[in-house]
Amino acid sequence: MLGCLLASGFAWAELEVEKEELKFGFIKLTDMAPLAVAYEKGFFEDEGLYVTLEAQANWKVLLDRVIDGELDGAHMLAGQPLGATIGYGTQAQVITAFSMDLNGNAITVSNDVWEQMKPHVPTMADGRPRHPIKADSLKPVVDKYLAEGKPFKMGMVFPVSTHNYELRYWLAAGGIHPGYYAPDKGDTSGHIKADALLSVTPPPQMPSTMEAGTIYGYCVGEPWNQQAVFKGIGVPVVTDYEIWKNNPEKVFGVSKAWADANPNTHIAVVKALIRAAQWLDAEDNKNRPEAVKILSRSEYVGADYEVIANSMTGTFEYEKGDKRAVPDFNVFFRHNATYPYYSDAIWYLTQMRRWGQIAEPKSDNWYLDVAKQVYRPDIYRAAVDSLIEEGKMRASDFPDLAREDGFRAPQIHFIDGITYDGTQPNAYLDQFTIGLKGDEVVQ
């Protein structure tokens, strides 16, 4: 205890933070956990930071507030800093030095759609569906809707959200075209050539929107898939862990202007967040029940304890009663979850290109350049060095950062069996049947 106090006392002398009072925004989702934990466990205060956490209405408001300086930083969709920097949607320089988690999303369909899908879903010996369920089983349903002249409508949370890309990935892997964007032609709805119409719905409203019949399914983070199960209004069919094992999820984003003006503060924030992430995953998730308790408070996620606990403690309930173990459903620290890999950024950029949000063909170098502008492992490393120096964490908690080149080993665990190598974005895009590649543009 005394050592800890001394060490943090030392930190003030070492790192003079430029701004002590900070306000961070978040969206009511379980993966905001590192922020809540860093606050509640006093990690922010250890760094001499007085942080206020504030729930935001939706992703657009959150991004705008970070850009105009009302918020110092926020829990963000990985696509937001990238999209803002390349000028898709809002144009502004937003950077990230901390990746908040891996996995954590799922795709849910309404009870009605599930009943229609079920005959096409392969089963195991005990009669339960065999996972992962591919969109192949949804295709006959979508075809039926299309034949009847009814558009098949689904929800995602934001045009540059992980959820949009995951839903599109899953649909396309099953032969359902999710549609192209054509921003140069003024089309930002993403419905060109679409078999399934994807629209934006804020996460907490997903279950009620689906119940109202406005959408037939959605891709969203927790607890809004489990909520649908608890309320009996839908069935999660696939988790993003099954679409791409250990896929990067949210990031902690700040505006570049803020980061330039407050470099030490930025490092201090990342230090607190790294400790929070480690606490969340420590000793086989032994702290998760406590984390769930924090998250279920009304000022954070606010959903019921049982609903949040399902995914956070490593299980996931598909059809009501069909509860299965997914120990890595939410990863905050293991598998270097917190490191801002360039290859993660590049994957998001490839998806923006695949669906036409980036209208023009880009060179492999362009992808890397953008990734380097937005993802800042240098700040992350400064934070880690400082944590190790102060004895708050051990060097063995991290991979050898000095030898880290920012690229994960080629990823092979995709639902369609395609390999992703971050150093070859254009070659990666060439492997898909559905989606833009090479010099193609949306006509």
Add this chain to the structure above:
Amino acid sequence: MATKLITATQPLLPTAWLPKLAGLWSPERLNQGIRLLLVPLAAMALFLFIWHLGAPRIVTSLGQVPGPVAVWEQAGTLWQEHLAERDKEQAFYERQQVRNSKKLQKNPDAEVRIRPYTGKPTYIDQILTSLTTVFAGFGLASLVAIPMGILCGLNATVYRGLNPLIQIFKPVSPLAWLPIVTMVVSALYVSDDPLFSKSFVTSAITVMLCCMWPTLINTTVGVASIEQDLLNVSKVLRLNWWVHIYRVVLPSAIPMIFTGLRLSLGVGWMVLIAAEMLAQNPGLGKFVWDEFQNGSSHSLGRIMIAVITIGFIGYLLDRIMLQIQKAVSWDKSAILR
């Protein structure tokens, strides 16, 4: 003025209320008491009973609609949360004290400050925020509307010029004003150490834009309908403009002005909640929106408490304004309700 003062203070003198107290137990009094007290109570009880029976039958995606008992329990929880947060606040300040003294020990010249508490605002805090905001917005609206109304009432040309604008802006909803106000405030209200937070300024201005119209219109009418005799007197005495306003116009227009103010405050309170919900500005509106987003099984109960609180505060505000209106109204025989 002196006689008026006496009438205002009269009910406070013992001579005024002692006989009343004695007469309280007469049969007619009792009868009246029953009507005044028992009928509303019975209506309230009937309402609660119907609510109690009806609520469990409605099941929504957020869960069952809570009955009066569940809502009452949530009110208790909110109060407990308020107390718990206050404890946390105290601990927060104590930690800062320790931190600061350590910092000073290390370096006696170090600059230390006590930072305001960073925890969540409790339900009570949200109520106070909303009240402050509505009074700020209402105050601003009155500052603009009363002088403008007087001008419009005095001068028919000004009135004709402004009337189209008034008629066009009057029906605009806060939801339409908010995006514009937000943008203008974030562009213009730039300061390193702002006195008020941006969200407060945005909410207050939105309230002002929506609630100034009843005051403006009533003031105009009040000023325009001053008795010709009074105006003639003013002319004969050759009162200068300011004295004319101060001695003649204002006193006779005041009852109407207060009718307008009372309407304005009601509108302002209603508008504020909508503005807070949409802009996520602190206050009761944000509380409702956050709870809706939480989707917990307690959310509906907590939203209902907010609804009741909003209604109750709206009622109280109206009563306060009514009392003021009664006090300033010349015509004591008019029934105001």
